[in-house]
Amino acid sequence: MPASRFLTSDDIRERFARAMSAMYQAEVPQYGTLLELVERVNRETLETDPALAERLAAHGELERLGAERHGAIRVGTARELAVLRRLFAVMGMHPVGYYDLSAAGVPVHATAFRPIDDAALARNPFRIFTSLLRLELIESQALRERAAAILARRDIFTDGCRESIELHEAQGGLDEEQAERFIAEALETFRWHRDATVDLETYEALHAEHRLIADVVCFRGPHINHLTPRTLDIDEVQQRMPDAGMNPKAVIEGPPRRACPILLRQTSFKALEEGMCFAGERQGTHTARFGEVEQRGMALTARGRELYDSLLGEARHRTVDLDNAAHQRVLEEIFADFPDDEKVLRREGLAFFHYRLTEAGEAAGRVESGNLEELIERGLVLARPLTYEDFLPVSAAGIFQSNLGGEHGGTYAGSANREAFEQALGAPVADELALYAERERVSRETVLKALVG
Numbered sequence: 468m469p470a471s472r473f474l475t476s477d478d479i480r481e482r483f484a485r486a487m488s489a490m491y492q493a494e495v496p497q498y499g500t501l502l503e504l505v506e507r508v509n510r511e512t513l514e515t516d517p518a519l520a521e522r523l524a525a526h527g528e529l530e531r532l533g534a535e536r537h538g539a540i541r542v543g544t545a546r547e548l549a550v551l552r553r554l555f556a557v558m559g560m561h562p563v564g565y566y567d568l569s570a571a572g573v574p575v576h577a578t579a580f581r582p583i584d585d586a587a588l589a590r591n592p593f594r595i596f597t598s599l600l601r602l603e604l605i606e607s608q609a610l611r612e613r614a615a616a617i618l619a620r621r622d623i624f625t626d627g628c629r630e631s632i633e634l635h636e637a638q639g640g641l642d643e644e645q646a647e648r649f650i651a652e653a654l655e656t657f658r659w660h661r662d663a664t665v666d667l668e669t670y671e672a673l674h675a676e677h678r679l680i681a682d683v684v685c686f687r688g689p690h691i692n693h694l695t696p697r698t699l700d701i702d703e704v705q706q707r708m709p710d711a712g713m714n715p716k717a718v719i720e721g722p723p724r725r726a727c728p729i730l731l732r733q734t735s736f737k738a739l740e741e742g743m744c745f746a747g748e749r750q751g752t753h754t755a756r757f758g759e760v761e762q763r764g765m766a767l768t769a770r771g772r773e774l775y776d777s778l779l780g781e782a783r784h785r786t787v788d789l790d791n792a793a794h795q796r797v798l799e800e801i802f803a804d805f806p807d808d809e810k811v812l813r814r815e816g817l818a819f820f821h822y823r824l825t826e827a828g829e830a831a832g833r834v835e836s837g838n839l840e841e842l843i844e845r846g847l848v849l850a851r852p853l854t855y856e857d858f859l860p861v862s863a864a865g866i867f868q869s870n871l872g873g874e875h876g877g878t879y880a881g882s883a884n885r886e887a888f889e890q891a892l893g894a895p896v897a898d899e900l901a902l903y904a905e906r907e908r909v910s911r912e913t914v915l916k917a918l919v920g
């Protein structure tokens with residue numbers, strides 16, 4: 468078959484993301500309400516801030532905004548994770564970053580499957596935060612073995628899904644019909660099932676150890692637990708959530724509001740209590756699925772990230788039990804030490820940028836100077852911050868905890884174990900900082916080559 472009959476991985480990812488969003492909207496109607504709220508706030512923000520609208524349009528960020536989502540799933544075994552890696556690869560989504568959440572009392576480690584190159588990100592940056600349960604962190608040997616035995620019995624993929632992945636690997640692509648089959652079959656893995664695979668007593672024993680363990684172990688598959696739209700004004704969304712019938716978590720995670728947004732700010736509405744049917748016809752409930760919103764800012768360099776982490780650490784002791792308004796005031800005070808001017812952020816090497824020629828730059832031909840800042844000053848080159856495409860472990864822990872019924876009583880003894888995660892995955896995870904640095908480098912060299920030779 469000629470390769471041209473294949474859909475691109477971008478096409479498949481876009482269709483899959485749309486199908487997943489439709490499924491979740493049918494499963495959790497409040498997600499639909501959240502989408503409407505975010506769309507309204509985004510529209511109003513763009514109307515009242517034409518400069519922002521213009522900037523987003525110029526950077527090609529406006530088209531992806533309405534479609535942009537991230538989701539999250541949690542799996543139980545290395546086998547499941549390894550097949551997921553191949554499943555996401557069909558859609559051009561690759562494992563980026565290693566997140567250890569055990570320090571925050573959540574017995575998982577994770578990666579984010581996401582597109583990595585400029586064009587794919589611009590088209591649709593769909594990402595799935597994927598956690599792997601760490602049974603080895605459960606203290607009780609009996610419970611550990613019981614959980615492992617239950618997980619060993621399940622298969623979270625349909626036969627059609629496995630066949631589609633293999634076909635993709637053998638052919639190097641999927642045609643229209645094959646892609647549609649892949650999407651329909653792959654979607655089944657993420658569907659909600661109200662029938663548990665265990666009896667109520669087993670569920671309760673696992674739940675007592677950690678609610679998350681019950682959520683992973685007692686179901687047929689790793690149901691999508693939230694899908695997150697991207698907003699341009701998260702403070703406004705947080706404020707309007709109650710009137711729209713949603714119960715927001717207490718505080719917005721991440722950095723405070725700034726003129727130049729950095730990294731990622733997130734908030735969520737609390738998980739819903741849902742009816743469940745356990746083996747032996749017993750009825751019960753489970754809370755797993757919630758809604759979340761995010762506002763994305765610029766990607767920080769290692770230096771910028773260090774500064775962020777240290778300021779966040781400083782804020783930690785001063786924000787205990789504060790409401791959101793007070794929490795944000797303290798953060799704003801502490802983050803006064805983080806430059807909030809694009810030029811300064813660039814010159815001090817705190818954030819990553821993408822460079823391209825302006826119209827004048829295109830027309831300029833060769834110039835003598837090769838100094839990038841000078842070329843920017845002369846209006847020949849445009850620098851735009853690279854959007855942060857990843858996650859934040861402290862924020863993620865906050866999101867987990869607000870939906871798992873408060874904090875776990877401490878941290879887990881086992882610490883980060885990236886090697887074990889990569890072994891389970893069957894591949895290394897990409898270093899997110901290296902990816903941003905490479906995108907920045909390529910854009911810088913392309914611009915300099917055009918102007919200076």
Ligand code: OOG
Binds near residue numbers: 539540759862864867
């Ligand atoms: C994942 C929580 C992390 C985020 O946006 O940081 C996350 C989960 O609850 O499974 O989605």
Ligand code: NI
Binds near residue numbers: 539693
């Ligand atoms: Ni999330």
